[in-house]
Amino acid sequence: MILTRRMVWLVFGPVLLAPFAFRAQVNTQPRPKPAPPQVNRPQSNIRVDTDLVLVPVTVCDPLNRPVTGLEKEHFKIFDDRVEQAVTHFSMDDEPVAVGLVFDVSGSMGPKLARSRQAAAAFFRTANPEDEFFLVEFNDTPKMVVPLTANVEEIQNQLTFAQSKGRTALLDAIFLAMHEMKKSKKNRRALLVISDGGDNSSRYTESEVKNLVRENDVLIYAIGVFEGYGSRSRSPEEMGGPGLLSDIAEQTGGRHLPAEASELPDIAAKIGIELRNRYVLGFSPANRVRDGKYHVVQVKVVPPKGLPSLRPYFRHGYYAPSQ
Secondary structure (H helix, E strand, O other), rough: OOOOOOOOOOOOOOOOOOOOOOOOOOOOOOOOOOOOOOOOOOOOOEEEEOOOOEEEEEOOOOOOOEEEEOHHHHHHEOOEEEOOOOEEEEEEEOOOOEEEEEOHHHHHHHHHHHHHHHHHHOOOOOOOOOEEEEEOOOOEEEEEEEEEEEEHHHHHHHHHOOOOOOOHHHHHHHHHHHHOOOOOOOEEEEEEEEOOOOOOOOOOOHHHHHHHHHHHEEEEEEEEEOOOOOOOOHHHHHHHHHHHHHHHHHHOOOOOEEHHHHHHHHHHHHHHOOEEEEEEEEOOOOOOOOOOEEEEEEEEEOEEEEOOOOEEEEEEEEOOOO
């Protein structure tokens, strides 16, 4: 992707990360929503031109709260295990396109009410410039609400959702990725709410993993698990957490397993985390245009007095071939 080199430095709130404190005032609270500046900002997903790679990164503390306030010197970035100089640094705060991938299969029956509440909590973190769409799935996926800025339309549709049938999770992610191509937003993400028990998809796990690897779409998954570890769960449900984790983590997102009662709080935290991301830029030391997949690794060197911090980032990028 061709991109602009102009990076935008954002101002964030002065709330301290309790109980730790240091002079740079790292915090874990959501920042006030500023008016969008009239500038051309770089895209927020990992991408590369001839000599610049930009990697969005979310940093969380041990309590899974997003950490803002870090500086460039607190990050190290590696390209195929070779450390690179961080030449660009900013906080990412721009409108997003989010596809809600919502499980309405039979196994979700007693969890639907809380799942709707989770979606509502996520939408409360939205900005006016954001856009959304809704994919529901059971035996097959269905595009219920195409891309829209009208959150109420999606919430109204969720009100009438009823659980029945089997679970075509992988097919639903595939459909959502296709719909996301219609968005012109630089920052794009999927929020999957499901128990992860796929038993009806035509697409394979390998096919979907390859698809999300090749596209710049962040995936968060909330795994809805009542009685986690119960022997009454099907083999597909038992494999659900691993499937959701494998797909989400390679995009720079993550899977957050939850009991149904925890869903609204977790969804709200994801909404905040999605809007508190760093962007690291580097010019690869090895500029071979081989068209191959390069593995990226990001490490956080926490400021003195802070605990260990965990970064979440896309695991790699494809170099240009010409």
